[in-house]
Amino acid sequence: MPKAGSGLSLDGLGMPLWLVIELTYKCPLKCPWCSNPVDFDRYRNELTTQEWKSVLREGRRLGSLQLGFSGGEPMLRRDLEELVEEADRLGYYTNLITSGVGLNPKRLRALKKAGLKQIQLSLQACDQELNEKLVGLDVFDHKISIARTIKAEGFPMVLNVPVSRYNIDQTEAFIELAADLGVEYVEFANLQYYNWALLNRAELLPTREQLARSEAQVNAARERLGKKLTIYFVVPDYHDQRPKACMNGWGSIHLTIAPDGTALPCQEARLIKGIDFPNVREHGLDWIWNTSPGFNQFRGDTWMKEPCRSCSEREKDFGGCRCQAFLLTGDASNTDPVCAKSPNRHLIDDLISGAEKRESCGSKPLIMREGGYPRRTDVI
Amino acid sequence: MEIERRISPDDVVELNPNYHFRWEEPQQAHVLLYPEGIVKLNQTAAAILEACTGSSSIAAGTEELSRRYRRRDLSAEVLKFLEVAHAKGWIRVKS
Numbered sequence: 001m002p003k004a005g006s007g008l009s010l011d012g013l014g015m016p017l018w019l020v021i022e023l024t025y026k027c028p029l030k031c032p033w034c035s036n037p038v039d040f041d042r043y044r045n046e047l048t049t050q051e052w053k054s055v056l057r058e059g060r061r062l063g064s065l066q067l068g069f070s071g072g073e074p075m076l077r078r079d080l081e082e083l084v085e086e087a088d089r090l091g092y093y094t095n096l097i098t099s100g101v102g103l104n105p106k107r108l109r110a111l112k113k114a115g116l117k118q119i120q121l122s123l124q125a126c127d128q129e130l131n132e133k134l135v136g137l138d139v140f141d142h143k144i145s146i147a148r149t150i151k152a153e154g155f156p157m158v159l160n161v162p163v164s165r166y167n168i169d170q171t172e173a174f175i176e177l178a179a180d181l182g183v184e185y186v187e188f189a190n191l192q193y194y195n196w197a198l199l200n201r202a203e204l205l206p207t208r209e210q211l212a213r214s215e216a217q218v219n220a221a222r223e224r225l226g227k228k229l230t231i232y233f234v235v236p237d238y239h240d241q242r243p244k245a246c247m248n249g250w251g252s253i254h255l256t257i258a259p260d261g262t263a264l265p266c267q268e269a270r271l272i273k274g275i276d277f278p279n280v281r282e283h284g285l286d287w288i289w290n291t292s293p294g295f296n297q298f299r300g301d302t303w304m305k306e307p308c309r310s311c312s313e314r315e316k317d318f319g320g321c322r323c324q325a326f327l328l329t330g331d332a333s334n335t336d337p338v339c340a341k342s343p344n345r346h347l348i349d350d351l352i353s354g355a356e357k358r359e360s361c362g363s364k365p366l367i368m369r370e371g372g373y374p375r376r377t378d379v380i
Numbered sequence: 381m382e383i384e385r386r387i388s389p390d391d392v393v394e395l396n397p398n399y400h401f402r403w404e405e406p407q408q409a410h411v412l413l414y415p416e417g418i419v420k421l422n423q424t425a426a427a428i429l430e431a432c433t434g435s436s437s438i439a440a441g442t443e444e445l446s447r448r449y450r451r452r453d454l455s456a457e458v459l460k461f462l463e464v465a466h467a468k469g470w471i472r473v474k475s
Contacts, residue, residue: 013406013407015406015407017418062406063404063406063407065404065411065413065418066413066416066417066418093400093413093414093418095415095416117398117400117413117415118398118414118415118416120415120416156398156414156415157415158415158416184398184415185415185416227469230469
């Protein structure tokens with residue numbers, strides 16, 4: 001996926017170069033930073049194999065090139081191999097984004113045969129105990145073993161580390177492990193605070209000191225390892241002064257299809273209230289991408305308010321993230337409050353200061369991803 | 381950190397096997413596809429990659445380009461681009 005923190009601007013000529021299909025919201029893990037909606041279990045009407053195939057065909061016609069099979073846990077779909085085969089036939093570069101749970105040598109070989117190009121495997125900690133605490137399941141040994149099988153089968157692999165206060169001090173250990181596994185890429189994805197991560201933000205946000213140490217370790221490892229291991233470090237935008245060029249701009253190059261067929265400019269966008277996002281069951285992808293009001297809502301810059309409207313950087317960062325503006329200020333067309341020019345920046349500064357004053361990890365429980373949320377007693 | 385060897389005209393270079401290089405009709409351009417990335421190539425870059433990667437030497441590929449584009453002394457330009465491509469990990473020297 002385009003790195004959320006990347007300042008790189010890619011001209012897609014108005015085409016959805018990146019298509020992410022979230023095959024299901026179901027997942028055996030309970031990660032307390034899951035990017036799926038907090039009420040994920042309300043969406044049970046997953047697209048069928050034929051419906052997904054039709055999405056794939058229409059996506060290629062619109063110019064999509066990179067395809068991510070995501071979720072939830074995409075391995076839970078028994079038709080994954082069939083969909084990968086169809087995607088490969090259509091000419092996509094196919095990426096599997098998985099926790100590794102449900103992946104075994106037999107399915108890996110079937111996926112290879114179907115034409116899968118790349119696997120992104122998540123790892124949450126470098127030891128069994130912390131990993132189990134963070135994902136709610138004892139899957140560490142399986143993840144390591146499946147990582148070795150992925151490499152043995154000849155897939156290029158990204159080891160994806162969702163970074164929080166809990167695991168950021170393992171940065172060096174993650175790099176060592178990645179080098180030992182022989183993966184080509186490791187991605188330190190500092191958490192972005194939406195949905196489940198937002199519920200747990202106070203506990204997950206790292207301190208400035210932790211972050212500085214982690215980044216220094218990443219830079220030292222880059223020097224040491226050179227081309228053997230490419231390390232991506234996705235900056236946590238709260239700690240930055242400039243907003244991220246989120247999704248390279250709304251409806252610019254990125255298209256996500258949620259399990260129920262809802263088409264979104266990013267995987268989080270359905271959290272913005274008041275936008276009617278189109279569904280592939282009711283509309284063609286061409287109309288959805290080019291014409292639907294949802295995808296045009298924040299295209300270009302006419303929707304912008306001050307300070308974005310007159311800002312010289314508005315074509316560089318597109319005003320930041322619409323979801324973040326909505327979540328933190330209540331209005332999705334406001335400047336992303338991460339921006340130092342935003343009148344709401346104090347909201348972010350307060351959160352960072354709060355992180356410095358907290359008690360140690362684990363003094364407050366994390367809200368693990370589970371069905372049935374929000375419960376009546378919970379307040380979002 | 382390993383010292384990168386400079387590329388010489390006698391080398392045979394190949395595309396990194398994790399990279400896919402092909403013509404993309406909707407973009408009207410050659411593209412490189414790789415894990416989590418897309419590079420859109422201009423005509424010159426695509427022509428060099430096409431001619432100079434695979435089984436023959438860079439020098440032989442350069443000669444072919446010279447014939448095709450009726451231009452002499454392309455060697456420096458080709459090497460310069462291939463060194464950039466090598467540094468980015470798009471190609472590797474065949475052993």
